[in-house]
Amino acid sequence: MKPQFQDQVAWVQAELLMQPAFIRLLDNIRKQLDQSDWKGTYQDVQTWPEGTPEAIQAQVKHLQAELATASPEQAAEIEQALAHLPTPFPGYLLCLEKQDQQVQIDLWELCYQVCFRNYLVFQDSSDPQAVEIDTSLIDDEMGEVDWNRLDDKARQLIEQVFTNLPAR
Known part of the structure; x- marks a missing residue:
């Protein structure tokens, strides 16, 4: 689901976070794939x-x-x-495969989970609401991305994704 923003400030904050979050997600996916039996490829899709x-x-x-x-x-x-x-708009899927099992994961949805607070609550709501930016990922003093917090949140999310993959 494409997020809706409360105001221009939220839009600017999302612009600040989205690309770095996407990069950190891809890097953490690569690390997890290196330690996993799963093989992964990326697929461009139109949403x-x-x-x-x-x-x-x-x-x-x-x-x-x-x-x-x-x-x-x-x-x-x-x-x-x-x-x-x-x-x-462009979408990207992570296609995971292990033996006869296949899993597809929407990378933008993962990115939204990193950048926004309680994104899954908004996604599951039948009443579309504006997303809330996770401002803990933005350094208060400098107004820049807090790379350590961003990387920690992306790493935790990807670890959770791989932990929840079907086991066999």
């Missing part, structure tokens, strides 16, 4: 706004494919048509 019908998704994909080979005139028309349609 659509909630409620986007399959027909609209197919139309957007078709127009995007046409755009790759379109003349400049055609490209302008296609871009104008795309501007009026929902736009998918």
